[in-house]
Amino acid sequence: MNVRKIATLTAAVGALFASASALAAPTLVKIDGSSTVFPITEAVAEEFQKAKKGTVQVTVGISGTGGGFKKFCRGEIDVSNASRPILDKEMADCKAAGIKYIELPVAFDALTLVMNPKNSFLKQITAAELKTMWEPAAQGKILKWNQVNAAWPDTGLKLFGPGADSGTFDYFTEAIVGKSKSSRGDFTASEDDNVLVQGVSRDTGALGYFGFAYYVENKDKLKAVPVVNPKTGKAVEPSLEAVISGDYQPLSRPIFIYVNAASVDKPEVKEFVEFYLKNAAALTKEVKYVPLTDADYKHALENFTKKKTGTAFGGHSEVGVKVSDLLKRDPKE
Amino acid sequence: MNQQDIQAIRAIIARHKRWDMLFGLLGLLALMVGVLTLTVLFADMAIKGAARIDYDFLTNFPSRRAGSAGILSAWVGTILVMLVTAFSAVPLGVAAGIYLEEYAPKNWVTDIIEINVTNLAGVPSIVYGLLALGLFVYKFGFGQSILSAGLTLGLLILPVVIVATRESIRAIPQMVREGAYACGATTWQTVRDHIVPYSSAGILTGVIIGMARAIGETAPIITIGALTFIAFLPPAPVTDVFPFINFEWLTAPFTVMPIQMFNWTSRPEAAFQVNAAAAGFILVFMTLAMNGVAIWLRYRLRRNIKW
Numbered sequence: 001m002n003v004r005k006i007a008t009l010t011a012a013v014g015a016l017f018a019s020a021s022a023l024a025a026p027t028l029v030k031i032d033g034s035s036t037v038f039p040i041t042e043a044v045a046e047e048f049q050k051a052k053k054g055t056v057q058v059t060v061g062i063s064g065t066g067g068g069f070k071k072f073c074r075g076e077i078d079v080s081n082a083s084r085p086i087l088d089k090e091m092a093d094c095k096a097a098g099i100k101y102i103e104l105p106v107a108f109d110a111l112t113l114v115m116n117p118k119n120s121f122l123k124q125i126t127a128a129e130l131k132t133m134w135e136p137a138a139q140g141k142i143l144k145w146n147q148v149n150a151a152w153p154d155t156g157l158k159l160f161g162p163g164a165d166s167g168t169f170d171y172f173t174e175a176i177v178g179k180s181k182s183s184r185g186d187f188t189a190s191e192d193d194n195v196l197v198q199g200v201s202r203d204t205g206a207l208g209y210f211g212f213a214y215y216v217e218n219k220d221k222l223k224a225v226p227v228v229n230p231k232t233g234k235a236v237e238p239s240l241e242a243v244i245s246g247d248y249q250p251l252s253r254p255i256f257i258y259v260n261a262a263s264v265d266k267p268e269v270k271e272f273v274e275f276y277l278k279n280a281a282a283l284t285k286e287v288k289y290v291p292l293t294d295a296d297y298k299h300a301l302e303n304f305t306k307k308k309t310g311t312a313f314g315g316h317s318e319v320g321v322k323v324s325d326l327l328k329r330d331p332k333e
Numbered sequence: 334m335n336q337q338d339i340q341a342i343r344a345i346i347a348r349h350k351r352w353d354m355l356f357g358l359l360g361l362l363a364l365m366v367g368v369l370t371l372t373v374l375f376a377d378m379a380i381k382g383a384a385r386i387d388y389d390f391l392t393n394f395p396s397r398r399a400g401s402a403g404i405l406s407a408w409v410g411t412i413l414v415m416l417v418t419a420f421s422a423v424p425l426g427v428a429a430g431i432y433l434e435e436y437a438p439k440n441w442v443t444d445i446i447e448i449n450v451t452n453l454a455g456v457p458s459i460v461y462g463l464l465a466l467g468l469f470v471y472k473f474g475f476g477q478s479i480l481s482a483g484l485t486l487g488l489l490i491l492p493v494v495i496v497a498t499r500e501s502i503r504a505i506p507q508m509v510r511e512g513a514y515a516c517g518a519t520t521w522q523t524v525r526d527h528i529v530p531y532s533s534a535g536i537l538t539g540v541i542i543g544m545a546r547a548i549g550e551t552a553p554i555i556t557i558g559a560l561t562f563i564a565f566l567p568p569a570p571v572t573d574v575f576p577f578i579n580f581e582w583l584t585a586p587f588t589v590m591p592i593q594m595f596n597w598t599s600r601p602e603a604a605f606q607v608n609a610a611a612a613g614f615i616l617v618f619m620t621l622a623m624n625g626v627a628i629w630l631r632y633r634l635r636r637n638i639k640w
């Protein structure tokens with residue numbers, strides 16, 4: 001009797017969405033990887049499916065940049081979202097599996113340093129001061145603002161940042177401390193940036209960092225700290241213009257998609273990537289990320305059409321590199 | 334007995350009654366911690382999310398625009414995964430429970446199995462996820478599909494179903510079995526005609542408790558590769574061509590409600606937090622509805638049992 005009930009239920013559920021399924025089996029584009037790149041790829045996927053009127057289906061997962069590359073190098077997905085360039089080990093994995101890839105920068109992610117709006121003494125900050133605060137040697141020792149800069153008051157310094165599994169943490173430590181994943185451990189860490197927003201907005205002595213989009217959405221609760229560009233010596237506040245012009249350094253980085261070269265032979269994947277690069281500028285802004293310049297997108301599209309496989313990096317991240325220079329480099333596998 | 338003794342006894346009784354009441358209050362307070370927390374959480378989600386819950390929210394796919402984003406792929410995914418979970422865990426769990434209670438010889442092998450089943454109930458769900466990734470996704474080649482997810486959650490709740498089955502079988506008076514055997518029934522006949530029908534109410538409760546745990550699981554589902562953005566539905570299980578049923582949906586990519594919620598809570602825009610609250614409300618509602626059906630079924634089943 002139970003079985004009959006369950007069968008009825010199955011039929012009912014089936015009927016609910018029987019009408020929604022398409023008749024011809026649509027083709028599928030599979031994407032996975034970084035949660036940082038996700039909002040942009042999601043927006044592109046949404047628009048692309050609309051434009052193709054359901055004949056192409058796109059799925060996007062969040063496995064993290066590392067998890068995405070693992071699937072990518074096993075040939076399970078067509079496109080990998082990456083918030084950092086592919087690393088030596090991942091290059092070796094892909095090579096062993098015979099997978100070639102095209103590396104395409106799609107936008108900038110600007111790490112934003114934020115403070116409590118009631119903080120009146122902090123006008124700018126240098127990379128050296130940030131290093132003093134965040135390097136492993138600071139653990140348990142640098143606990144007050146005046147220990148970093150004598151001009152700052154004798155108030156408690158509370159640090160907030162993303163957890164160690166995040167690509168944002170990797171890049172920040174690389175750019176500031178000089179070594180990826182090298183950081184003091186006694187700060188409030190959360191993988192959920194909204195928790196960091198709450199933390200900084202409640203503590204007048206707080207300083208934190210996370211992606212630009214979270215700052216833009218919470219401008220009423222937080223103030224951005226201008227960071228001194230080590231090359232020009234000028235303090236720069238994070239903004240679309242400053243990131244695009246390259247003035248906001250060293251805390252802005254390009255983010256990427258990696259396309260499996262074999263998948264490009266599938267027309268739906270080729271079309272999707274072309275659609276991505278052509279519409280990225282508008283969609284990136286919509287999800288509060290910083291787009292590349294139009295010339296860069298054009299150049300990336302050219303590289304894609306020419307099927308330039310490999311990475312422009314040597315298997316590690318680089319700080320302060322220009323996207324236009326990246327695209328000109330001869331990629332290596 | 335003189336007056337003084339009676340007074341002394343009354344004093345003792347009064348003191349004991351005070352303790353009684355004190356413990357009663359303490360118990361009530363302990364209960365309230367759980368109930369109030371749930372109520373406050375539920376009310377909070379309802380208030381925050383109520384404005385977003387409408388027909389469109391249930392029939393739209395996820396979107397980058399919070400206002401037009403919906404949970405269609407998530408709730409359909411959740412229901413389909415739960416179906417697989419129920420179809421895999423219930424027969425296996427009930428059969429295992431019946432075997433252990435009615436057939437298994439009482440020896441050390443059975444003891445070891447029993448201890449293991451109980452311990453399995455306490456294994457963290459992520460461990461099941463990792464096991465399933467290796468076994469279902471790669472070894473058996475089911476891929477990142479509804480089938481893999483359903484079987485994973487099925488494994489996860491299997492110990493719960495087994496334990497519940499055994500408990501409710503044990504509650505059946507021994508004389509029922511003896512009566513059946515006295516009439517010449519085999520063990521199988523006894524099980525089929527008496528044990529299973531009489532214990533079905535208890536088994537059902539166990540199944541629902543297990544399903545309620547499974548419906549909110551995120552970690553093992555993410556491990557085996559559930560997606561975050563998916564704007565299409567699996568193929569319908571019922572078709573208009575012969576044989577009217579197809580199983581393609583089992584191999585389809587999917588997402589589930591908790592993953593959709595998790596993704597929304599981690600977004601910068603405040604509007605997505607409202608979406609997450611609304612989705613949470615619906616998830617709790619789904620769980621409560623499932624429990625409601627179970628209570629109703631249990632009531633119906635119990636009514637028919639007279640011994």
